[in-house]
Every structure is written in structure tokens, then in C-alpha cells.
Amino acid sequence: MMKMMFNPMLSGALLACLIAAPAQAQETPAKGEKSVSAAPSYPPFQIIVADERYDYLSDADKRTSLWPSLKYIPITDGSYLSLGGEIRPRVEAREHMGFGRGAEDSGLNSQLRSRLWADLHVTPNVRIFAELQSAFTTGEDVAGPAVDQNPLEVQQAFVEFSTSPSSQGSLALRLGRQQIMMGKRRLIEPRGAPNYMRAYDAARLLGHSGKWRFGLMGGAPVRDELGTLNDSTNDDWTFIAGHVARKMDEILPGSDLELLYIHTNRKIAPMDRFVGKRETLSARFSGKNGGLDYDVELIGQHGKAQTGTGDQQKVRAWYVGTDSGYTFPVAWQPRLGLKVDIGSGDTNPNDNRMGSYDFLWSASMTWTPELGYTNLISAGPTLRVKPMSKLTVDLGSAGLWRTTLKDGLYNLSHRQIRSVAEGRSRYVGLRTTAKVEYQWNRWLLTGLYVNRTFAGDFLKETGDSKDMLHSALYTTFRF
Template sequence: MTARLRAAAVALLLWIGPAHAADPPPLTNTRFDEDYRYLLSPEARSGAAWERFKAIPLTSDGFASLSTGLELRLRGEAVRNSGWGQDDPRNDAYGLWRALPYADLRVGESLRLFGQLIMADAVGKLDPLAPPDADRIDLMQGFADLHAPLGDAQGTLRVGRQMLAYGSERLISIRYGANVPRSFDAVKGIVTAGSWRIDAFLGRPIQPAPELFDDGRDGRRTAWALYATRPLDLEWTDSAGLDAYYIGYRNRRAGFDAGAARELRHTVGLRAFGKAAGWDWNWEAMGQFGRFGNNSSGGGSIRAWSLATDTGYRFTTLPLQPRLGLKANIASGDDNPRDDRLETFNPLFPRAKYFGELTPVGPYNLMNLHPSLDLALSDEFSLSASAIAFWRESLDDGVYDLTGGLLRSGTGSRARYVGTQGELVLSYSSGRSFEGLISYSAFRPGPFLKDSGPAKTIHFAGMEAVFKF
């Protein structure tokens, strides 16, 4: 090993730090969930360089403390035949970067102030830029927490701009994979009682804009929810849990293949998840009802549903510890766009990269089977290979993108099969702070896309490096 490599290795070890008695919280995509106040105790510190930025005492007794942190992400993407050849530009290659610095002030056990900025932009991307591509400087999050005991329970009131993420993020997500994540101006209450956690919120999503401090609320859309989750203590499982929820949603200008109108939608759902003896599962059932229309009587009714499953088994005794997985999902479509009932499922605020690094279609009027194989190549590297087959659930409804935009109307074809996607992802993770990936994806159109417009195979490649502390 050369002197330069030895110096780099020593610097990395000093940054990460040796093992110590108090384990630090994992670095997450929702940085506000991390709590570093354990570092106020000197014996809990390991000497890692990042610790100097955490739990900085602002009073001699540590009653008030400040933690700071940062995420830096660099990403390169190249796409050929975007939108199966119907998009303009059809081919593009570009870079994306973002920085997410934050500060977390805690005063005793009752008050907390959290602030996070976003600086994000695209380099070399052909116009037009999409809203999630650039937000040159703006407030990503800025909220206050007030904590108070509620008998045997603990309550928190959170007010301000904040990220919201629940369950598998199929319906409410921070949209982390996009260059600009999603946040809401919201009021949220959190109650923790025994093994239960119950959240309730009311808010509007933030509409990102590219210039300085110009983000504002999306005036068209409002959401409110009640979400309960708890772990299940089952002898035959390593871990298990159950979520139950209600989500309300209003959109003043919603568009579907059946037309555009006001939308008032209610979603109820159950999610079961866990691990046991090498198996893992994450199953979710969702039902939706409400009103869609502009007439004085409230318009037509909404009746929609979705079922999403993710099941896998990891062979821990085999070389590379392969995990075989299968995702099977179905989201209802509209059976008759000419009647007064809308049956297209709406995933509301879904996660980015919903079906993989490439996600040209969203979970509206869709069925898919998604087998996968994951391999642990080493402690740092893993490889994932997957294939996805897509069908329309209803032949009278179209295909939508992830934001709900109608890509192809269902009126131009009676074919059900949409297409096939394949993907390879090589991932890297070292210590707490460094992650990276390289991916390649291809989406080959099926009969429906060939009948309804351009139908060239999409090719997509991505490369990403992330640093956090």
C-alpha cells in the first residue's frame, strides 16, 4: 500500500470512528428521525470526526443542544427513446446534483426546531426541466415540535414545512429518488402509546420552482390522514408489524382518461410486513371512494382499489446469500369512461422510482409481476437483477405516468399487455457515510403501446454517489 493510500485509509477510519458503547442512529433519508443527544455524554463518543457536528451543547448542562448534518448527491443519467420515442427531447444525457444541509435544535424534552435547505440543479439537461429537477436554493423543511405527556402516552405537535413518509411510501412519500424530494406545509400530531404510534396530519404539498426561495404551496391539492402502526410480537417471526390508515385527498383539477374535474377521494388501507426464517413480506390492500365531477350534485362516484405484495426468501447459507423476490401488484382502472363512476386507482403522492430506477408508467390501471434476484457480492457490494411485466387492468382506461399524467388513452387499442422492463443495479455501501450505484434499465413496448403511438425501446443508465453525515 502506498503512503497516499495509507493516509486515505487512516482519514476514513478517523471519520467513521471505531466501535463504541453507544451505537449511533442509522443515517436515513428522513434526517429528522435521527437523535444524537446520546453524544452529550462524553463516554458515548468514539472520537469519530463527524461527532463534533452532533449534539453540540449550547448550555453548560446540555439542556439545549444543536446537531447539524449534510447530504451531498451526485447523479448522472442517460436516456434513449424517452416516452418510447414520443417525448421531446427523445434522447438526453445529463448530470444532477443536490445538497441538503440541516440543523436540529433541541431544548429540553419539550421543544425542537428543525430546518433543512435544498440546493439542487441539473447540468447539461435539455429543456424543459421538470419540477423535481432543480430548486437552486429553498427551504426544504422548517418545522417546530412541541412534546407533552398525555397520561401514559406521549404527544407531539409538529407545525411547518415537513417531509411526510408512511409505510412503504406507496401513497405518501418523500420522493427521495427525484432530485428534489417532496415536502408539505402541514400540521401533524403524533401520539405514542405503548406499542402503538398514531399520526394525524393536514397539509398541502409544496410545488418546487427552480429559482431562489420561490417554492410555494400547491393550491390545487390538499391531503389529510390518520395513520396507525404497531409491531406485532409473534413467536414465529423475527419481526412483524401492522399498519392501518385513512387518507383524504382533494384535487381541484384532476385529470384521467375519463376527463378532468374536481376530485375528492378517501383511501382506507391495511399493511402487514415482517421477517421470519429467511422469509420477508410486505403486503398492502387499499380501497378508495369519493366524488369526481363538477356538477351541483357533486358529480359521479369513485370506486377504486389496489393490492400490492412483495415477498422474498434469502438463502443465508449459500454463497452470495441470494434473495429471490416477487412483487405482484394490481391497481384498478376505469371500466367505462362514459358513465358517472370513476374506477381508476390514484396513488396520491407515490415514491419516485416506483418500479425501479426507470419508471415510465405509474400504478394507475395497472397489473404487474416483478421477479428479482439480489446477491451480496461482498460486505460493500450487492447486485440486483429484475424483470417486470406490465398489463392494463381495464381495457377501457389508459396508461399514466407516475404523477398521474395520461400517457396513452385507452381508446386506441384493445390490447392488454403494456410492455416488459429489465433492470440491473450494482450498489455500494461503505461505513455510515458513503453509498453509490450503477444501473441499466430497458423497457420494451408491448402491443398496447405499439397500437397507441410511438413504440421504441427505452434505454436508461444511471450512476449515483451519496455522502451523508
């Protein structure tokens, strides 16, 4: 059993080393040879891989090693193909992911996520992007969802039409299956932490002009299905959205203001209160100035939500969040921060108003979906240090409370895991997290992540109150 669990980790790490080593070696000239650039500098990888552009490698003199040769494969004058991929083997330990209630996976399991994408630039203004992705999990005691096990799917497949960049700005229209990320990922994101990522079948218009960025989009998330090449559009949860953002240097150097509006129509949900039409408006102010970085977001929701009797209630929900900190100019570059997430709950089930906040397709507060943002206060300090240039250590601690005593506790799947009738306390528990990552080179990273959440008074009152543990040892190779 242990051999089966660790095989994906070992084989993935070995493959990463075999591929990364030649690429890195070719960037260092042999002794006595003249070097054009002993240490080429490339733009950083993007979370959304389709946002990466490699036009700057059109000069053959810049493609003298394996990696740039894969990123720019000339076809004809003005057209080229770019290839990329990722492999992430991971060994996990899970204990009491439901805090002691229901069927729970325990012990070790191994996961392997593999991605391969191709970006064909037919002309400078037309491109076709496609990505295949697979996710495997072995060693589970309880069969997991499609986010753990999805053998092979088309993760992305879209065509993009764009204008040529100019001093006036640019426009791009993407049509098809695509990953989407907005802002701090508090409402729409590609779900990078789980084994299988999230995509959307959508039409999206993106533009920028000077200090302005803007866009429109509409579509639906892709429904994750167990099986091969069978993921489909989730027509039961559609959206239309628009956003506008502007750099606000005249107010505060390095700052940015972003507004996001999302109309959603959900026909089926794990709980009736999340069924219905919601209008979500977000205002986010973020930036960096010297050692200070800040990110504050306010979200309001209104609309109509369904009740268990089939009636409708007016939605009046909200969210407040911040992830801000200061990096001190001393050894190890310590960043001391504060992270707060507060989502509203329903204060009265009989007043014809629904106060339970719907976090839509938000990123999880941790790497696992044990808690969602509905009716939850999560607040605490964070600390990041860099003992070495390639080594980063992140530590965090957060107290967890119910926002209102009149609502229960929810997970990231919009399911209520503890009802309001099960306890009277506000205190849910204490979460402690640690992440250590070593960036071997541009392509290869190894990390360890641990989340230990201690059950508080409310969970103890429900009768099921086991402390939760999730840890993961992983290696990510990307090219």
C-alpha cells in the same frame, strides 16, 4: 460538454472522500494508544432525517471524532444542535422516456443534489428543524421540471413539541414544512429518487404506546416551482389523514398491521378524473420472520371525481400490492422475491362510476416517472445478492399489462400518456432493472442503476413504441 457533465460527479465524490476520511480515521486509534471503542456502533441513518435522534451522544466521551461532534453540539444543559448534510452527484443517460412520443430528453446529463440541515433541541421537549436543499441538472436536451432543477429552496422548517418518553409512551406535534413517509411509501413519501425531494406543509401528531403507533395530520404538499426560494403550499390539493399501527407478534412473530385513512380534496389536476374529493383507506400487513420478509397492502378509494363535462362520478377504485421474499442462509445471502403492483382502471366511462385509481404521492415503481399505478399491473421476480459485505446487487423483471382494456396508460404525474382508443391489447411491455451499490463506509456510497423497458403490443398499436432506457451512475455522501 462532457467535462461540464462530469464535473459535479467528480467534485462531489472528491468532497465526500475528503470529509468522510477524517471522520473514519479518527475512529481508529493511533498505534499504541488505548482505544475506548475501536469501531463505534451508531444507529443507521433514517430516510426521514428529522427522525434521527442523537441524545445518546450527550456523553463527551462518545464525541471523540468529527462525525459525532457535528451530531451533538452542546449549547446549555439540556439543549444541543445537530448538523447534517448530503451531496449526491449523478450522471444519467435517458432514451425515450415517453416511449417515443413527445419532446424527449436523450443522451447524457449530470445532476447534483445538495442538502444541509440543522436540528436545534431548545429543551428536551422543544426542537426546531430546518433544511435547505438545491438541485441542479445540466446537459438536458429538453428543459426538465422543478424536480430536476431547483437551485435553492427551504425543504423543511418545522417546530416540534413533544412529551418526555415514558413507559406510557410519547406524543409529538410537528408544525410546518416537513417530509412525510407512511408505510411502504405507496401513498405518501418524500420522493428520494428524483433530484429534488418532496415536502408537505402540514401539522402532524405522532404517538406511540407499547405495541401501538398512531397519528393524525393535515395539510398540503409543497408546490415545486422553477426558481429560487419560491416553492409554495399547493392549496389545490389538500389532505387530512390518520393512521394506527400495532405489532402483531402474538399472531406472527415480527409482524405489523397498519391502517391508514386519507381524505384528499384536489381542485386542479392534469386530468379531470383526478379532480375531486377522495377517501382512501389502506390496510397493510408486513413483517420479517427468519429468512421470510413480507409486505402486503390493500387500498380502496371512494368519493367524487369530475368529468370532462363538469359532472361528477362516484369513485370506486382500488390497489393491491406486495413486495415479499425469502433470504437463503447461504453464501451471498440471496433473496428471491416477488413484487406485484395492481391499480384499477375505469371500466366504463358512461356508467357514472370512476374506477381510475389515484396513487396520490406514491413512490415510483422505478427511479423515473414513466408509468404510474393507474390501470396498470406490474408483476415479476426480484433477486438480491451480496457478493461482499459492502456490495449489494438487485435485479428485477416485471411484466406490464393494463388492468382493464377500457382505460388508457398513465405516468407518475397523473397524465394519460396513451388513450384507450389507441390500442386494444392488454400487454404494455417488459421492464428489467438492475442496481449495484457499494457502501464504502457509513457515509459514502457509490451505485449504478439501469432500467430498460421494452415496448409491448399496446404501445406498438399506438404508433409510438420506442424501448425506454434510463441509467444512472451516482455517489451519495451523507453525514
